[in-house]
Amino acid sequence: MGITKSEHFTDEQNELATLAKAIGHPARIAIIEHLIKVNSCVCGDIVNELPLAQPTVSQHLKELKNAGLIKGNFEGNAICYCLNEEGFNKIKGFFQHINTYLENKKNQCC
């Protein structure tokens, strides 16, 4: 049906899924990597960095913003984008949990 049964899962599970889903597209990975690479707020050159049309990039930026992974400030007629620490911190705990588990697990059959 294409419709996720969110109501049957916990808020935390839904939130983590939303964050991971937002990261789950190569264009959005590329945007995140670019924001890190230039190490400053980026005013609009993201469209030129990506092999996609402007409306498509705008849509991807919107999804990252909605998920809480990037922030955008108006700066004149342009917009400055940068990573939103809050969003990434929420995922951080999840992966730390997994890594700690994987480092310590023993007696596994697979």
Next chain:
Amino acid sequence: MGITKSEHFTDEQNELATLAKAIGHPARIAIIEHLIKVNSCVCGDIVNELPLAQPTVSQHLKELKNAGLIKGNFEGNAICYCLNEEGFNKIKGFFQHINTYLENKKNQCC
């Protein structure tokens, strides 16, 4: 169009996106959390743990397996599932990169 232009992105970007996308569903988060919680290979009780029909769970398990995030071994007529370290290690680096960046970034406008 619903079709991702993977060919325009690097292999690494596509791979990270595939992994994140696989994690990006609450049912699959729940599966991962369950595998950690029981701290052993799980033989089939995953269907009972989730509020979804058996074929749907089977489909989610397949997606996690295809992405390299879990492994499954036949154990009699059941199957043992557990986390696949390899898949999670691939994402680990990405998030470490982001976290290191976020901890050190300064002079940001947003």
Next chain:
DNA sequence: TATCTATATTGTAATATTGCAATATAAATA
């Protein structure tokens, strides 16, 4: 071998996502 149990596959309907052309908006500047 027949049956049971556990899991996978197939087929299908509903919904979501991706991408872009066309267009709208909004601030800056001529």
Next chain:
DNA sequence: TATTTATATTGCAATATTACAATATAGATA
């Protein structure tokens, strides 16, 4: 104010995802 520049929104077509009933498969056991 008219124009330019940067970004967002709308509308739409193509494809992907989600969910499940029905069915298939495959090993275990009676």
